[in-house]
Amino acid sequence: MPQSAYIHIPFCKSKCFYCAFMSVANTDYIPAYLESLKKEIKSYYKNEPLKTLYFGGGTPSLLKSEHISEIIQMFNFETMPEITVEVNPESAHPDFLSGIFSAGANRLSIGVQSFDEKILKSIGRIHTPKQAKDTVVNAFSAGFSNVSTDFIYGLPFQTQDKFLDDLAAAIETGVQHISLYGLKIEEGTPFYKNPPVNIADEDLQADMYSAAVNLLCENGFEHYEISNFAKNKKYSGHNMNYWNCEEYYGFGAAAHGYLNGARYANFASISKYINSPLEKEFLKNLTPKDMENEAIFLGLRRGTGINFIDFKNRYKTDFLEKYSVILEKYKDFFVITDTNCAFTTEGFLVSNSILADFIEL
Numbered sequence: 518m519p520q521s522a523y524i525h526i527p528f529c530k531s532k533c534f535y536c537a538f539m540s541v542a543n544t545d546y547i548p549a550y551l552e553s554l555k556k557e558i559k560s561y562y563k564n565e566p567l568k569t570l571y572f573g574g575g576t577p578s579l580l581k582s583e584h585i586s587e588i589i590q591m592f593n594f595e596t597m598p599e600i601t602v603e604v605n606p607e608s609a610h611p612d613f614l615s616g617i618f619s620a621g622a623n624r625l626s627i628g629v630q631s632f633d634e635k636i637l638k639s640i641g642r643i644h645t646p647k648q649a650k651d652t653v654v655n656a657f658s659a660g661f662s663n664v665s666t667d668f669i670y671g672l673p674f675q676t677q678d679k680f681l682d683d684l685a686a687a688i689e690t691g692v693q694h695i696s697l698y699g700l701k702i703e704e705g706t707p708f709y710k711n712p713p714v715n716i717a718d719e720d721l722q723a724d725m726y727s728a729a730v731n732l733l734c735e736n737g738f739e740h741y742e743i744s745n746f747a748k749n750k751k752y753s754g755h756n757m758n759y760w761n762c763e764e765y766y767g768f769g770a771a772a773h774g775y776l777n778g779a780r781y782a783n784f785a786s787i788s789k790y791i792n793s794p795l796e797k798e799f800l801k802n803l804t805p806k807d808m809e810n811e812a813i814f815l816g817l818r819r820g821t822g823i824n825f826i827d828f829k830n831r832y833k834t835d836f837l838e839k840y841s842v843i844l845e846k847y848k849d850f851f852v853i854t855d856t857n858c859a860f861t862t863e864g865f866l867v868s869n870s871i872l873a874d875f876i877e878l
């Protein structure tokens with residue numbers, strides 16, 4: 518039974534040069550989009566009490582807080598649900614933050630990316646470092662006690678020291694959660710057409726990641742997932758649900774969901790979605806082997822990795838026995854205890870190639 522729902526808000530003021538997410542810099546679509554979104558939710562949602570609801574984007578802070586409130590009210594919740602809204606500093610006004618907090622949102626994810634003005638400009642971000650810091654302060658003032666900030670490493674003009682200074686500044690703000698992503702030049706982005714200069718190579722990115730892990734862990738953050746760090750166990754419950762291979766709804770253009778053993782995706786084109794919000798662009802029933810692969814792929818993203826008993830109960834497979842050759846081959850990249858198998862920090866850095874071996878087996 519799904520206990521999570523993701524809502525995609527595919528609007529941005531302008532497109533960042535590295536961004537491969539589905540969003541458009543045209544807010545004229547918002548009224549029609551919201552109508553279709555509500556239609557989709559009404560049609561598919563079966564009133565299950567949710568543990569988590571997540572508004573992602575795009576830029577959900579381009580909506581009015583009343584819009585967010587109206588959507589939240591369409592769902593039933595368990596006691597103490599986690600309701601996250603992603604915001605961008607240039608549009609997360611104090612009134613918006615108070616409005617969504619009053620509507621029930623209790624977790625904020627702020628797209629900071631860097632606290633350096635020159636770097637922000639070079640990647641097409643339209644906020645200033647001050648706006649980013651003010652957003653954290655305003656979030657706490659609005660009542661949020663669970664605030665996350667996103668950062669990217671490997672950006673143009675970003676040295677390792679600069680990156681670590683940014684993280685130190687984030688720690689200083691008192692946020693409880695930090696997400697880190699390495700810059701990737703993805704097809705279809707402005708950076709793909711006009712590659713940036715002065716970006717970190719693979720080795721420097723790896724050094725930046727390792728140094729960030731050390732800094733955050735020294736400052737009381739737990740490295741609970743390959744890209745995510747939390748203080749006081751303030752994990753992203755919504756994302757934990759993905760990594761635990763649990764079911765969830767995905768509502769909105771380009772949203773993905775997982776229901777009744779099938780993965781699906783909605784239309785990634787805004788106009789197609791607005792016209793046909795109930796149709797799916799993609800639907801695939803997972804085989805038992807697909808499910809097992811996903812459990813490895815997603816489970817090994819977590820700091821605790823894979824629990825052997827859970828794995829056996831769900832997939833009827835003895836993890837240590839079936840994958841013994843791979844675990845031996847890459848033994849320096851794993852920590853294996855009596856109950857769990859997890860990547861080391863170095864293992865996370867080379868996880869893509871190791872995971873490919875698991876999937877082939």
Ligand code: SF4
Binds near residue numbers: 531533537540
């Ligand atoms: S604000 Fe986020 S979703 Fe929008 S273009 Fe920038 S990175 Fe992409």
